[in-house]
């Protein structure tokens with residue numbers, strides 16, 4: 028029995044550490060101190076946030092633990108206050124299909140269509156997550172995607188009440204550097220010259236760019252640090268983590 032499991036954790040399933048170890052590849056790269064911090068964050072996220080299941084779906088310890096572990100990893104270098112804008116976490120079994128009506132390109136027309144969503148985060152609203160996608164990404168970070176990282180990154184961005192791809196940064200110089208680097212990378216992506224790591228979806232707007240870049244930062248950190256050191260640097264500075272170093276030291 029490990030040190031972590033011996034500590035009394037009434038809010039979590041007895042086998043929470045087995046769940047995280049089996050379900051989240053990142054766990055293998057964390058040292059004891061980081062695991063302890065993450066354990067505290069998992070417990071806090073499970074107990075202080077409201078969890079809801081989509082109609083007909085039921086939440087399990089595994090679902091809550093794995094999503095909380097991914098959300099916790101994102102703020103391993105920050106603290107729980109970073110999720111002040113997260114109230115409710117709603118979990119769907121898989122991709123959500125919504126019927127949406129929106130304005131068409133021609134004035135006065137509307138376009139009806141079905142939209143498939145893996146997740147959603149809106150200012151002041153819940154975080155919505157498709158469980159099958161979250162589970163797959165936690166096991167296979169090498170694909171570079173993670174709906175939990177993505178949606179919770181949007182929540183970090185919303186903490187300053189502006190959804191613009193620039194989260195709260197410690198001072199003006201840091202903010203200037205952030206805007207300079209991210210604007211440059213965003214423009215490259217929009218021009219189709221963003222490289223192979225950052226998904227084209229990040230070209231939608233600066234907020235999506237931050238969320239997509241966050242997915243790459245945590246899931247393909249060594250490649251991002253090598254191909255886009257400036258972008259890696261500002262994300263490392265904001266998240267106060269060096270996931271590329273974690274991967275390298277465990278190789």
Ligand SMILES: [Zn+2]
Pocket residue numbers: 177181234235238
């Ligand atoms: Zn998004």
